[in-house]
Amino acid sequence: MAAIDEAWEVLARLGATAEGAETGLKTRSPIDGSVGRTLEETRDLEGVAARAVEAFRAWRRVPAPRRGELVRLFGEELRASKEDLARLVTLEAGKITSEGLGEVQEMIDVCDFAVGLSRQLYGLTLPSERPGHHMRETWQPLGVVLVISAFNFPVAVWAWNAALALVCGDPVIWKPSEKTPLTALATQAVFQRALARFGDDAPEGLSQVVIGGREAGETLAADPRIPLVSATGSTRMGRAVARTVAERLGRSLLELGGNNAMIVTPSADLDMAVRAIAFSAVGTCGQRCTTLRRLLVHEDVAAALIGRLKSAYGTLPIGDPRDDGTLVGPLIDADAAEAFDRALAQAVAEGGEVIAGGDRMARDGAYVRPAIVRMPAQTAVVEHETFAPILYVLTWRDFDQAVEMQNAVPQGLSSCVFTDSVREAEAFLSAWGSDCGIANVNIGPSGAEIGGAFGGEKDTGGGRESGSDAWKAYMRRQTQTVNFSRDLPLAQGVRFDL
Numbered sequence: 280m281a282a283i284d285e286a287w288e289v290l291a292r293l294g295a296t297a298e299g300a301e302t303g304l305k306t307r308s309p310i311d312g313s314v315g316r317t318l319e320e321t322r323d324l325e326g327v328a329a330r331a332v333e334a335f336r337a338w339r340r341v342p343a344p345r346r347g348e349l350v351r352l353f354g355e356e357l358r359a360s361k362e363d364l365a366r367l368v369t370l371e372a373g374k375i376t377s378e379g380l381g382e383v384q385e386m387i388d389v390c391d392f393a394v395g396l397s398r399q400l401y402g403l404t405l406p407s408e409r410p411g412h413h414m415r416e417t418w419q420p421l422g423v424v425l426v427i428s429a430f431n432f433p434v435a436v437w438a439w440n441a442a443l444a445l446v447c448g449d450p451v452i453w454k455p456s457e458k459t460p461l462t463a464l465a466t467q468a469v470f471q472r473a474l475a476r477f478g479d480d481a482p483e484g485l486s487q488v489v490i491g492g493r494e495a496g497e498t499l500a501a502d503p504r505i506p507l508v509s510a511t512g513s514t515r516m517g518r519a520v521a522r523t524v525a526e527r528l529g530r531s532l533l534e535l536g537g538n539n540a541m542i543v544t545p546s547a548d549l550d551m552a553v554r555a556i557a558f559s560a561v562g563t564c565g566q567r568c569t570t571l572r573r574l575l576v577h578e579d580v581a582a583a584l585i586g587r588l589k590s591a592y593g594t595l596p597i598g599d600p601r602d603d604g605t606l607v608g609p610l611i612d613a614d615a616a617e618a619f620d621r622a623l624a625q626a627v628a629e630g631g632e633v634i635a636g637g638d639r640m641a642r643d644g645a646y647v648r649p650a651i652v653r654m655p656a657q658t659a660v661v662e663h664e665t666f667a668p669i670l671y672v673l674t675w676r677d678f679d680q681a682v683e684m685q686n687a688v689p690q691g692l693s694s695c696v697f698t699d700s701v702r703e704a705e706a707f708l709s710a711w712g713s714d715c716g717i718a719n720v721n722i723g724p725s726g727a728e729i730g731g732a733f734g735g736e737k738d739t740g741g742g743r744e745s746g747s748d749a750w751k752a753y754m755r756r757q758t759q760t761v762n763f764s765r766d767l768p769l770a771q772g773v774r775f776d777l
Contacts, residue, residue, distance in 0.1 A: 281308070281311060281313035281315070282308035282310035282311050282313050282370050282601075283306055283307060283308040283313040283314060283315035283370070283371075284313070284315060285370055286306070286308055286315065286367055286370035286371050286461055287306070287315055287316060287461070289363050289366050289367045289370065289465070290367065290461050290464065290465050292363055293360055293363050293364065293367070293465040293468050293469060294468040294469070294471075294472065295461075295464045295465050295467070295468040296468075297318060297461070297464050298319075299316030299317055299318070300316075300317050300318060300319035301317065302317065302319075303317045303318050303319045303320045303490070304317060304318045304319075304320055304457055304460060304490055304491065304492070305317050305318075306318060306371075306460065306461055307371075307458070307612070308370050308371060308373070309372070309373035309608075309609040309610065309611050309612060309644055309645060310369075310370065310373055310599060310600060310601070310608070310609060310644055311643040311644050312613075312643050312644045312645070313643075318460055318490050319490070320490050320491040320492075320495070321488075321489040321490050321491055321495060324489065324495060324498050324499060324502075327452060327484075327487050327489055327499075328423070328452070328499065328502050328504050328505065329504075330483060330484030330487065331423040331450045331451075331452055331484050331487060331504075331505075332422075332423060332504050333482065333483075333484060334423075334450040334482040334483065334484035334485045335420070335422050335423055335448075335449065335450050337482040338420070338448055338449070338450060338481070338482055338485060339419075339420040339448040341448070341480050341481075343397045343398070343400055343446060343447075343448065344397050344398050345480060346397055346445055346446050346447075346448060347393065347394045347395075347396070347397025347398065347446045348394075348397075348477065349445060349473060349474070349477045349480075349481060350390050350393045350394055350397070350442050350445055350446055351390065351394045352473040352476050352477055353390055353442075353469070353470055353473040354386075354387050354390030354391060354394070355473070356469045356470070356472045356473045357383060357386050357387050357390065357469060358387060360469050361380065361383045361384070361387070362380075363465075364383050364434065364462070364465055364466065364469065365379035365380040365382065365383045366379065367379075367461060367462050367465050368382055368383070368433060368434060368462055369600050369601060369608075370601075371433065371458075371459050371461050371462050372430055372431065372433050372458075372459050372462070372611070373564070373600055373608045373609045373610075373611060373644075374563055374600055374608060375600040375605050375606065375607075375608050376600065376601065376603075378562065378563060378600075382432060382433075382434060382435045383434065383435075385435040385438070385439075385729060386434060386435055386438035386442075386466075388729040389435075389438050389439050389442045389443075389729050389745060389746075390438070390442050391729075392442070392729050392730065392745075392746060393442035393443055393445070393446045394446070396443065396446055396750055397446040400418050400446075400447065400750065400754070401418075402415060402416045402417040402418055403415065403416040404416075405758075407760065409762075410764060410766075411762060411763055411764020411765075411766065412760055412761065412762050412763070412764070413760070413761045413763060414758065414759070414760045414761075415758070415759050416756060416757070416758050416759075417756075417757050417758075417759055418447075418751065418754040418755070418756055418757070419448075419754060419755050419756075419757050420447055420448025420449055420753075420754060420755075421447065421448075421449055421506050421507055421530075421753055421754050421755050422449060422504075422505070422506040422507070423449065423450050423451075423452060423504060423505045423506065423507075424440065424441075424444040424449045424450070424451050424452070424505070424506075424507045424508075424509060424753060425451075425452045425454065425496075425499050425500060425502075425505045425507070425508045425509070426440045426441065426451060426452070426453045426454070426509050426510075427454045427496045427500070427508065427509070427510040427511065427512070427520070428453070428454075428455050428456060428463075428511050429456050429511045429512045429568075430456040430458040430459045430566075430611055431563060431566045431567060431568070431611075431666075432511070432567075432568075433455060433456065433459035433462040433463065434462050434463070434466050436511050436534070436744075437451075437453050437455070437463070437466065438466075439729075439733065439744040439745040440509045440532075440744050441453070441486065443744060443745075443749060443750050443753050444753045445485070445486075446750075447750055447753040447754050448754075449507075449753055450482075450484060450485045450486065450487075451485070451486050451487070452487050452489060452499060452505070453467075453486070453487065453488045453489065454489045454491065454495055454496045454499060455488065455490075457491065457492045457493075458611055458612070460490050463488050463490075464488060464490075467486065467487075467488045470486050474486075496510075496520075497519075497523065500520055500523045500524055501523050501524075501526075501527065503527045503529070505529065506529055506530060507529065507530045507531070507532065507752065507753065508520060508524050508529060508530070508531045508532070509531070509532040509533075509534075509743075509744065510531065510532070510533055510534070511533075511534040511535075511568070512534075512535065513535065513536060513664075513666075514535045514536040514664070514689065514690060516535075517533040517535040517536075520533065521533060530752065532743050532744065532752055534568060534692070534733070534743055534744075535568075535690065535692070536568070536664045536689070536690030536691075536692065537567070537568040537569050537570065537572075537664065537690055537692035537693055537724070538572050538573065538662070538663075538664040538688045538689075538690035539559075539569060539570065539571055539572055539573070539690075539692060539693045539694060539695075539715070539724040539725075540571075540572070540573035540574070540575055540684070540685045540688075540694055540695075540724075541555070541556065541559075541571055541573070541574055541575065541694075541695045541696070541697065541723065541724065542575045542675075542678075542681045542682070542685060542695070542696040542697070542698075542707070543574065543575070543576045543577060543580060543584060543696075543697045543698075544577055544580075544678065544681075544696065544697065544698040544699075544700060544703055545577050545579050545580055546698050546699040546700050546703075547580070547697035547698050547699065547721075548697070548699065548721070549580065549583060549584055549587065551697065551721065552584065552697045553584070553587045553588060553591055555571075555695075555697070555722065555723035556571060556574060556588060556670070556723070557588070557591050557592070557595075558723060558725070559571035559723035559724055559725040559726075560572070560574075560649065560668060560670045561592075561595060561606065561607050561649040561668050562606075562607075562725065563608075564607050564608055564609060564610050564647070564649070564667070564668050565649065565666065565667045565668030565669065566610065566611060566615070566666055566667070567725055568692055568693075569692060569693045569717070569724050569725035569726070569727065570668075570724075570725065571670065571695075571723060571724050571725070572664065572665075572669065572670065572671065573657075573661060573670075573671050573673065573684075573685075573688075574670055574671065574672045574673070575673050575674075575675055575681050575684055575685060576672060576673070576674055576675070577674070577675060577676070577681075578674045578675070578676055581672075581674045585634070585651070585653070585672060588635070588651060588670075589634060589635045589651065592635040592636055592648075592649060592651060593635070595607055595648075595649060597640065597646060597648065597649075598642075598646070607649060607668070608646075609644040609645050609646050610645040610646070610647060610667060611645070612645055613645050615645060615666060615667060616639065616645035616647060616667075618665055618666065618667060619647050619650075619665065619667035619668075619669065620639075622660055622663075622665040622667065622669055623637050623650060623652065623669065625659075625660040626652045626654065626658075626660045626661075626669075626671070629654070629658040629659065629660055630654070630655045630656070630658070631652045631653060631654045631655070631658075631660075631671070632652065632653045633650055633651070633652050634651050634652070634653050634672075635648075635649075635650065635651040636648035636649045636650040636651065636668075637650035637652075637669075647667070647668065649668035649669075649670070650668065650669045650670065651670050651672060652669060652670065652671050652672065653672050654671050654672065654673050656673070657673060657684055657687060657688075661673070661688075662687070662688045662689070664690055678703055678706070682706070682707065682711075682712055682713065685713060686713065686714045691714055691715045691716065692715060692716055692717065692724075693715055693716065693717035693718075693719070693724035693725070693727075694707075694713040694715040694717065694718050694719070694724060695718070695719040695720070695721075695722060695723055695724045696713075696719075696720055696721075697720075697721055698720070698721070704720045704721075707720065708720065716733075716743075717733075727745070728746075729745055729746055730745075730746040730747070731745070731746050731747055732744070732745060732746050732747035732748065732749040733745040733746070733749075
């Protein structure tokens with residue numbers, strides 16, 4: 280059976296009622312390149328936005344702990360559907376089985392986090408300079424949240440946003456990647472089961488999925504009725520979304536490029552480093568925003584580390600992500616494979632040497648052998664993020680030079696250092712160290728946990744969805760003052776006599 284046909288079978292098993300259409304969005308699987316039925320695109324974007332606005336008027340009146348109960352029920356439904364939903368992630372996005380299961384587990388984890396959060400949307404009490412006055416700071420629901428997600432995390436990113444948004448009192452509109460629409464429809468079906476158990480407190484339009492291409496996302500991002508747009512994708516896409524939203528003075532949460540680096544020092548545990556490099560550089564076939572793309576190694580340990588890496592890359596199990604033992608599945612499509620080829624050709628033209636992998640595999644689907652490229656300097660191709668398994672290796676002599684190299688790219692999601700030196704570790708984590716949203720010591724750049732706000736690129740500011748105080752992005756802050764005295768002070772020494 281073609282992988283895309285199996286995907287439709289799993290979709291039906293999950294309770295989604297999607298039907299094929301004559302025109303619209305074609306469904307595909309990167310596992311074998313198979314093309315399946317066509318999905319009708321969402322035409323009535325005006326109606327989607329209007330329903331979400333009406334849902335907000337009702338949902339904001341529901342107490343936050345009660346809103347948390349809906350998210351708790353959703354977490355239960357995800358647990359019941361975990362195997363099937365993870366299978367669909369594998370079939371449509373090409374992730375290996377363990378990664379599909381891990382992605383659904385992240386959805387479950389953020390639901391657990393959000394349930395507790397629904398009783399912790401804390402404000403402040405403030406001393407007033409005016410006698411007989413009480414002042415406080417309160418967080419109120421913000422409004423409709425638009426989530427634009429990418430193919431590489433087709434369900435988890437939406438859940439990170441939606442779980443927090445829902446407990447904060449906000450409806451959600453989801454525009455998934457046109458490459459992974461089936462996982463979105465399946466997730467919506469699972470959410471509908473939670474809604475049915477929840478009861479009448481949940482209004483119509485609380486969660487909606489929009490099927491379509493880039494134009495649908497652009498139209499919704501420009502809608503002034505949507506105060507927050509959370510978008511995941513390339514830096515180029517993020518700039519376009521930011522401009523559109525800023526023109527109407529809206530808010531945007533952007534999870535963008537991750538041209539992530541690892542610094543390896545002479546004191547590093549090389550066995551630990553090799554395992555971390557292999558996991559973070561080739562996992563999901565290099566299609567994570569937290570993929571390791573630049574390896575900055577001290578000159579004294581470069582030869583030893585590169586030798587071990589070449590051996591590890593020579594034994595990578597590459598193939599059908601459904602098979603037991605597979606570590607590296609396919610690229611998402613032929614365009615991604617062509618970008619892989621172009622980047623390697625440019626690297627060679629800029630003085631690089633491909634020392635492992637870098638070729639295509641003769642099978643259906645876009646399968647490549649992850650590449651290691653030794654580079655003479657941080658050239659243009661190294662500074663550009665190619666969403667494919669290419670690891671550029673550069674050397675350094677001075678630690679400050681290594682940190683400078685790490686920071687010398689426009690992308691800034693994640694970073695890491697491998698060292699047994701306390702001084703180097705603390706310097707890397709200092710204000711003059713890594714400028715990325717995630718900074719790890721003796722851990723690779725991938726594998727962010729629920730609880731810490733994920734991301735926060737160097738050019739887009741602080742913490743995002745998933746944890747910590749990220750919930751504040753989904754709410755509006757209001758300072759409230761109550762006069763419980765008999766006077767209304769207008770200015771010092773001035774009173775009305777009525």
